[in-house]
Amino acid sequence: MELKRTVKFEADRDPEFARWISHTVGGERIRHCLQCGLCSGSCPLSLYMDYTPRRLMHLSREGFKEEVLGSTSIWLCTACYACMVECPKNINITHLMYALKQRAITEHFYPKRFPIPVMARQFGLMVRGAGRITESRLIVRVFLRTAFWRLLGMSALGMKLFRTGRMPLLREKIERRKEMATLLDSVTATKRELAL
Amino acid sequence: MKFAYYPGCSLRGTGRAYEESLLAVFRALDIELEELDDWNCCGATTYMSVDELTSYALAGRNLALAERKRQDIVAPCAACYLVLNKTQHYMEDYPEIKLTVTRALAAIGLTYDNHVRVRHPLDILLNDVGLKAIAAKVKRPLKGLKVAPYYGCQIVRPYSTFDDQRNPTSMDRLLEACGAKMVHYSLKTRCCGGSQKGTLPEIGLDLIHYLLSEAHKYGAEAIATVCPLCQFNLESFQKESGDRHHPISIPVVYFSQLLALALGAPANKIGLQRSLVPIGSVLAEKEIAYA
C-alpha cells in the first residue's frame, strides 16, 4: 500500500507566480472566483484533465506553480471559450490558459517530444520565414519531430487530401517577407523594454 | 458593397472548397471582394499559445493593410475571424498591447486606428443582403435536405457580434431560406476538439464522435460547418471514430457550398468534389441536380 503525504506548507507556494497570474492580461478578476465549477462543467475537455479548470484557477492564484504548469489541463484546452462565456464572474479563463501555456513553453515545463510546443515553435518559424502557413509542410515538420511513425498512419488521409486538391505542396508565402522578421523583432524589443 | 477579403492560410489548403464556394456565393449576390493585398497569417490559436503579443502584431498587420484602403474585412475562417476581433478588443482594452502593436506596425511603415470592422460572411449575408434577397435568387432549392448546422466555437464565442452566443441561428435561417430543413440537436456549439486530434488523438476522436452521432441520431443527411478545422475534423475521421465507437458516415460541407448550390453556381465552383465523404448520392436522392 503506497502512501503519499500531501500537506502543503507555505514554503510550497510561489508568491511570484500568484502575483503574476493576477496581474497578467486576463487575470484581473481571478480573485473573484467563487469556485462554483461552472467552467469545469461547461468545458468539453475537463473530463480528461488532471486538474479541472476551476481547480487550476485556485491553484494558480494561490501560487502552486508546479501543480499548475505540470498539469495536463493547460495542454488539453482547445480555447473554445465555453468557460469564459458562462463564468458568472466574467473571469477570462481562456486567456489565462493561454498565459499558462506560454509560461510553460518559456520555462520548458512539458514532457519530451510533446507535440503542442513543437507545433507552436514550427508554426512560429514558418510564419516568420514565409508570412503564411502551408498546412502540409507544417504537419510533416511537427510529426517528424515528435512521432514520425504516425505520419505513415496519416498517409492514406494525406493522399486523399492531395487528390482532392486540398494539399498544396508549394510553399505559401507573402511578398514582403522581410516585414515579418521586422514585425516580430519589434515585438520582442518592446516586450523586453516594458518587461512584459 | 465591397469588402477586403481575408482568406487565411486554411482556405488555400484544406479549406479550398470554402473559398471556392464562398466566392461563388458573393459573385451571385453582387458583393465585391478584393483580396487583402499581401495578407499574412493571423496566427490562429497556435500562436496565442506561444506569444500573445506577437499574435496581436500579426493580426494587426492585416488590420492595418485593410485600413489603408478604408475597407472592412470579411474573414470566412472562424479562427481568423476570432483572432482579428480579439486583437481589436485587446488593443482597446490594454494600453501595453496597443503600444506594442502600434510600434511593431510602425517598424514596417503601417498604422492602425481601429477604423476597420471585421465581419463574418454569415453576418454580411444575413444583415447586409437579407434573407428575402437571397431566397429570391435561389435557383436550385434544397428540397428539404436535412442539414445539421454546426457552428463550432469561434464565431459565436466570445465575440458574437451577429448571433446569439448559446443558441445561434444565422446559418439555420440562411439555409432554410434556400429550402433546407434544419435538424435541431443540442451540440451545435460544442467544441470539435480543434487541433487536439493531431496532438491527442483519442480525445479528439471522442469529441468528433459525439458531434457526428448526435447529428446522425436526429436524422441529418449532411452537416454544415463554418470553420475549416471543424470541417476537416468531422469528415476525415469518420472511419477511425467508427472503429472506436460505432460507424457513422455523413457528408460534411461548408454552409457556403450549400448556398452556392442553391444559388445556381456551376458545379466546378462549389467544390463538392473535394469532399472526403461525398454528398453526391444524398443530393441525387433529393433530386437536386448540380452537374
Add this chain to the structure above:
Amino acid sequence: MRDLHGWPDPGPIRIGVYVCHCGANIAGTVDVRAISEYAASLPGVAVSRDYKYMCSDPGQALIKDDIASHDLNRVVVASCSPLLHELTFRRALNAAGINPFFLQMVNIREHVSWVHLDKRAATEKTQALIRAAVRRVSLHKPLQKRRVPINPNVLVVGGGIAGIHAALTLADAGKQVHLVEREPTIGGHMAMFDKTFPTLDCAACILTPKMTAVGSHPNIALRTYSEVVQVDGYIGNYKVKIKRKPRYIIDELCLGCQECIAACVYKEGKAPDEFNLGLSKRKPVYLPFPQAVPQKVVIDPETCIEFKSGKCKKTCIEACGERKAIDFKQKETFEEIEVGAIILATGFKTFAPVRNPNCGYGRYQNVYTSLEVERLINASGPTSGEVVLRDGKRPHSVGIIHCVGSRDANTNRWCSKVCCMYSLKLAHLVKERTGAEVFNFYIDMRTPGKGYEEFYDRLLDEGVHFVRGRVAEVSDWAVHPSEEGKLVIRAEDTLAGFVRRIPVDMVILSVGLEPQADAQDVRRLFNISCSSEGWFLERHPKLAPVSTFTEGVFIAGACQGPKDIPESVAQAGAAAAEALALIDAQFVEMEPYTASVLEEECSGCKSCIPLCPYQAIAFLEDKKKASVNEVLCKGCGTCVAGCPSGSIQQNFFEDEEIFAEIEGVLSYA
C-alpha cells in the same frame, strides 16, 4: 496668505465656525486644523474650532456654549452632507436661543474628502467653501418653519403578505387604510406557495386568516384589480388617483357562488390560468383561486366571447339569476383619495429562465421553475398536488438547480437570498410526494435565518444528494446508455473534484428574485428612487430600511430587495410604525424654503404661473399681481429663476445670499 477682496464690513455679525474631522473621514484628506485657523482669520468670525465629531453631544455642546459665551449670532458648520445633520445643528442653535436658520452647512465630506485624493487641493477647495459660507451666513434672515396638518389616512400599494400586514397593523391602530392591489385578489406570491420554510407551515393556512381579516376590517378600504395612476402633493397631504379596472361584475352584488363559472358556454377552460402559471386552463369568467379575497369572480375581456363577438348566449347571466351581478357594460372608474402617508409593498417577480438558455427551459418540456413546481405540489393546483411530468408520469429522479439568474454577472449579480431555503424545501416535498432521487446542485448553502440551518440539517438526513457545483448545462444529449431519454445535468462536483453527468426525469430551476417589471414606472409615480439594480431605494441600508428619500413614502417587503416572509412581515410592521409615528405627530413641519412675490416689482406678466409644477401660484385679479401659496409651494425655485423681472425671491436662497457665496469663493488674490 491670500488677500480678501471686497469683503464687506461684518458689523454686528459674530460668526462661529466649526470644522468637523468626522474621525478620519474628513481629516484624512482635509487639513482641518489649518482650515479652522484660516476661518478664524476671516472677517466676522469670532470663534473658530475643529473637533472630531461635531454631530455628537460634546460637539453640539461646543456650539451652544460658544453661542452663550462669545455672543455668537451666526454659525457655520463644515462637515458632512446637510441631509444628515443640518437638522441636528439647527436644533442646537434653537436650544441655544438663536434662530435655527442662522446656520450654514458646508459639505466638506461628500463634496471634498470623499471625492478628492490630492490633500493640498482638497484643503484649498475647503478654504474657498468656508469663505463662501461665512459671507453668506451674515445675510441669513430669521425664518420660521411652517406647520402643516397631516391627513391620518394611509395608502398601502400592494396586497401581498407585506401589504396585508402593514394594512392590518395600521387599521388596528385606528387609521383608515386604502389597500390597492393590481390583481383581482390579494395574497401575492405567498398565496401560490404550498408550504413555507423552515416550519413547513401550509402557506394558505397562515395567510388566509390575514386575508379575510383585511377583507372584513372596517378600517380597510380594499381596492383590488386597481392601480394607482397619479400622485400629487407632499408628506401628510397626498392626493392619489386610483384606476379601478372593470371586473364586469358588480362588487356589492356578487356573492362568490361561482354559478356563472359552472354555467359558462366554455365547457372547459381554454385560456392559460395565470395563478397556475399557465400549467392549467381557465374559463373567461373565473376566480383566481378558491380562497381569493374578495370572493368575487372576474371576467377577462380578452377571452370572453361576448366581448369578441357580442353574440354569446350569456348563460352566466342566466345562472346569476336574481342577483344580477354581471354587467358587461362596466367601465373603468377613477377615484381620488387623500392620505398622509404611503407604503409601497409591490413585491417582486421571478427571473425568466429563458434568459439562461443552457438550463433548457422552454426547450425541454420537463424543465420547470420553482414557482411552477410550487403550484404542482399545492393541493389546489393544476395537478391536485401530484408532482408529475408533462405526460402525467411520476419522476424517478429530480434535479434542483440553485442560483438560476442569481450571482451571475451575465444576468443578475445579487444573491436572491431565499432560493437555497426554498430549494431545500422543494427537495423535501418532492422526495416526500414522489419518492424520487433528488439532487440539489448548489454553490453555497445559504441558510442564515432562525431555524434555517436546522432545516438544512434535517434535509441532510433525508438522503437528498447535494452536489456542490454550478450547473453548466441541461441537455438531452446522451453519452451513456443510462442517459437515453433523460435530461442530463452536467456539472463539476467540486467537492469530489471531477465532472459528473446526472440523468434526471425532471429539472427544477431555483429562479432568483427580481424587481417587478414596472418598478421604474412605479417609483417615478411616487417620486422615489431605485438602486442601480432596480429595487426601491431605502433611505439608509442599515439604519433606515423602510423609509425613502421622499418623506411620507415608505417601502416594505421584497420590493426593497429579495427577502423571505418573516423579513417582509417585519419590514411591513416597521413601515406601519414609521407611518404611525408620522401621522400621530399630527403636524409636519415644512422647511420655510418657499418663494414669495415682491409685489412692488411684479409686472403681472403671468410667466411664473404655468412654470409651477405644484400649481402653487395664483394670479390676484384685483391687484394684477402673482401670489405664491406658501402651503403648496415646495421650494423648487423654478418660478424664482423664471421670473423675467426677478421679482420672486426664495427664502434661504435669495439673490444676495447666492452672490455672497460666489464672491466668497472668488475673493482671493
